[in-house]
Amino acid sequence: xxxxxxxxxxxxxxxxxxxxxxxxxxxxxxxxxxxxxxxxxxxxxxxxxxxxxxxxxxxxxxxxxxxxxxxxxxxxxxxxxxxxxxxxxxxxxxxxxxxxxxxxxxxxxxxxxxxxxxxxxxxxxxxxxxxxxxxxxxxxxxxxxxxxxxxxxxxxxxxxxxxxxxxxxxxxxxxxxxxxxxxxxxxxxxxxxxxxxxxxxxxxxxxxxxxxxxxxxxxxxxxxxxxxxxxxxxxxxxxxxxxxxxxxxxxxxxxxxxxxxxxxxxxxxxxxxxxxxxxxxxxxxxxxxxxxxxxxxxxxxxxxxxxxxxxxxxxxxxxxxxxxxxxxxxxxxxxxxxxxxxxxxxxxxxxxxxxxxxxxxxxxxxxxxxxxxxxxxxxxxxxxxxxxxxxxxxxxxxxxxxxxxxxxxxxxxxxxxxxxxxxxxxxxxxxxxxxxxxxxxxxxxxxxxxxxxxxxxxxxxxxxxxxxxxxxxxxxxxxxxxxxxxxxxxxxxxxxxxxxxxxxxxxxxxxxxxxxxxxxxx
Amino acid sequence: xxxxxxxxxxxxxxxxxxxxxxxxxxxxxxxxxxxxxxxxxxxxxxxxxxxxxxxxxxxxxxxxxxxxxxxxxxxxxxxxxxxxxxxxxxxxxxxxxxxxxxxxxxxxxxxxxxxx
Ligand code: SF4
Numbered sequence: 001x002x003x004x005x006x007x008x009x010x011x012x013x014x015x016x017x018x019x020x021x022x023x024x025x026x027x028x029x030x031x032x033x034x035x036x037x038x039x040x041x042x043x044x045x046x047x048x049x050x051x052x053x054x055x056x057x058x059x060x061x062x063x064x065x066x067x068x069x070x071x072x073x074x075x076x077x078x079x080x081x082x083x084x085x086x087x088x089x090x091x092x093x094x095x096x097x098x099x100x101x102x103x104x105x106x107x108x109x110x111x112x113x114x115x116x117x118x119x120x121x122x123x124x125x126x127x128x129x130x131x132x133x134x135x136x137x138x139x140x141x142x143x144x145x146x147x148x149x150x151x152x153x154x155x156x157x158x159x160x161x162x163x164x165x166x167x168x169x170x171x172x173x174x175x176x177x178x179x180x181x182x183x184x185x186x187x188x189x190x191x192x193x194x195x196x197x198x199x200x201x202x203x204x205x206x207x208x209x210x211x212x213x214x215x216x217x218x219x220x221x222x223x224x225x226x227x228x229x230x231x232x233x234x235x236x237x238x239x240x241x242x243x244x245x246x247x248x249x250x251x252x253x254x255x256x257x258x259x260x261x262x263x264x265x266x267x268x269x270x271x272x273x274x275x276x277x278x279x280x281x282x283x284x285x286x287x288x289x290x291x292x293x294x295x296x297x298x299x300x301x302x303x304x305x306x307x308x309x310x311x312x313x314x315x316x317x318x319x320x321x322x323x324x325x326x327x328x329x330x331x332x333x334x335x336x337x338x339x340x341x342x343x344x345x346x347x348x349x350x351x352x353x354x355x356x357x358x359x360x361x362x363x364x365x366x367x368x369x370x371x372x373x374x375x376x377x378x379x380x381x382x383x384x385x386x387x388x389x390x391x392x393x394x395x396x397x398x399x400x401x402x403x404x405x406x407x408x409x410x411x412x413x414x415x416x417x418x419x420x421x422x423x424x425x426x427x428x429x430x431x432x433x434x435x436x437x438x439x440x441x442x443x444x445x446x447x448x449x450x451x452x453x454x455x456x457x458x459x460x461x462x463x464x465x466x467x468x469x470x471x472x473x474x475x476x477x478x479x480x481x482x483x484x485x486x487x488x489x490x491x492x493x494x495x496x497x498x499x500x501x502x503x504x505x506x507x508x509x510x511x512x513x514x515x516x517x518x519x520x521x522x
Numbered sequence: 523x524x525x526x527x528x529x530x531x532x533x534x535x536x537x538x539x540x541x542x543x544x545x546x547x548x549x550x551x552x553x554x555x556x557x558x559x560x561x562x563x564x565x566x567x568x569x570x571x572x573x574x575x576x577x578x579x580x581x582x583x584x585x586x587x588x589x590x591x592x593x594x595x596x597x598x599x600x601x602x603x604x605x606x607x608x609x610x611x612x613x614x615x616x617x618x619x620x621x622x623x624x625x626x627x628x629x630x631x632x633x634x635x636x637x638x
Contacts, residue, residue, distance in 0.1 A: 273579075275578045366632065
């Protein structure tokens with residue numbers, strides 16, 4: 001597995017150890033990109049800061065909480081319109097964002113007084129919200145404001161409110177990943193074990209590392225409830241503050257994004273003896289296996305099998321319709337941390353696309369081990385790429401599409417490569433059986449977009465065809481398909497609703513009401 | 523014979539590396555634990571031996587082992603009819619190879635970090 005030095009990075013030779021091409025017959029013991037290191041001076045990284053990793057990724061998806069940044073207002077930019085971790089309480093946590101708005105005078109004279117005033121004002125403005133998280137930023141960390149002390153003072157003066165403090169300033173780690181770590185540990189140290197949750201089933205899990213992007217958590221919660229499993233808390237998408245304080249009461253921690261949330265699972269295992277089970281919620285095969293694993297743990301596997309059977313019968317013909325049309329399309333799988341391994345094998349197996357490159361902005365070497373193991377030979381794996389390397393890689397690999405974040409996505413668009421937002425999705429949810437078809441549909445729509453085809457023409461030099469009229473995606477995608485595939489009556493395109501989550505809240509869950517089957521474990 | 527054994531071990535190892543996640547916990551001691559327990563239980567299932575399910579941790583290892591053993595039986599027809607001792611021997615080889623790839627030969631510098 002040769003290390004790869006991009007031409008554009010020849011002046012930063014250290015970058016060579018951050019990129020590897022997966023060679024035939026080679027293993028992880030031959031080469032592995034470095035990871036989770038400080039960005040090398042001279043390379044403009046696409047990473048976020050440790051405050052961002054703590055607040056915008058993990059803290060803010062908690063729904064019934066005032067999320068307050070103690071710092072300049074700019075730090076808290078990410079909210080409605082940029083984040084899509086929705087919640088079932090009218091999205092309180094993304095509609096409202098709070099910052100103490102530190103200014104120069106606070107840096108000189110201290111900002112504790114102003115912080116206290118902000119906390120009280122925020123609670124008064126939203127009297128139905130009783131919990132708050134406060135996030136340290138670079139500015140408040142550097143001047144040494146004691147946020148914990150102020151929080152303790154307010155909790156004493158305002159009985160009934162509870163405050164969590166996360167000391168993870170922007171500089172507290174090489175990337176957002178440092179912040180994931182800090183908030184995991186801060187939460188278990190400060191809050192887990194301080195609330196007794198209501199136990200409604202013999203089978204109780206925490207669903208960890210799931211952020212309810214466009215409703216992913218709602219879909220998974222539905223599967224668990226259909227099996228009679230209580231999701232005591234979700235860390236943290238659509239999660240409630242008090243439920244998360246009661247995490248110690250679950251029988252099992254089901255871990256989805258190990259990159260951002262393995263720490264709390266490991267600590268829960270150590271401190272409370274709750275085992276950790278890693279799962280893959282994406283793709284028919286991995287999702288089915290994951291549901292079975294959780295059910296097996298509790299001795300109710302038949303319930304999982306029934307769901308898998310029903311959902312596969314309903315959605316597989318639609319997944320296959322897209323797979324037939326996406327076969328051989330080249331993908332650069334360039335997400336933040338965990339999706340490179342959640343998706344690398346299963347988009348190849350189930351959607352027939354070829355993953356020509358994986359990268360991670362803030363992943364650790366463990367994420368690369370998983371991602372490289374799962375992608376096909378020849379793929380280029382890059383750690384913490386800079387923009388020029390991204391451009392060079394696209395030039396070299398000529399992908400049909402990339403899955404990445406907004407910033408690199410917009411760069412790709414400029415060179416006429418369509419992108420899907422791997423963090424916030426396009427028409428999600430993408431988890432679950434139906435969600436996986438929606439993902440395939442988004443890929444299809446991007447790859448075969450007629451507008452995108454037009455954008456490849458340069459009006460300053462290309463000849464613009466005037467003899468071609470209107471085209472549709474279908475005309476583009478079906479042009480070279482064998483007849484039996486094109487006219488197949490077995491397969492069909494997505495037939496679900498625009499809002500596929502409508503009606504979930506009215507569903508009945510018989511297993512959640514009746515006594516669970518005998519022979520339950522744990 | 524040795525060639526065949528090696529080839530079979532590689533097939534089983536490849537499957538784990540591509541489809542499973544449990545072998546990649548973030549610390550060396552944790553990986554050793556996972557490899558040992560899950561692969562032991564997989565061997566026990568494949569050899570029709572009794573599997574200990576006393577603790578929640580046991581059950582957790584076991585569920586991954588159940589799915590792995592099932593996939594092995596489904597994908598690798600050569601497993602069927604193989605004498606139990608040979609299955610056990612191949613699984614021993616799988617365990618050694620997994621320990622090498624994920625721990626002893628691993629280039630992951632975080633494996634020996636004292637903290638999570
Ligand atoms: S690096 Fe510091 S100042 Fe910048 S957004 Fe992060 S916390 Fe705020």
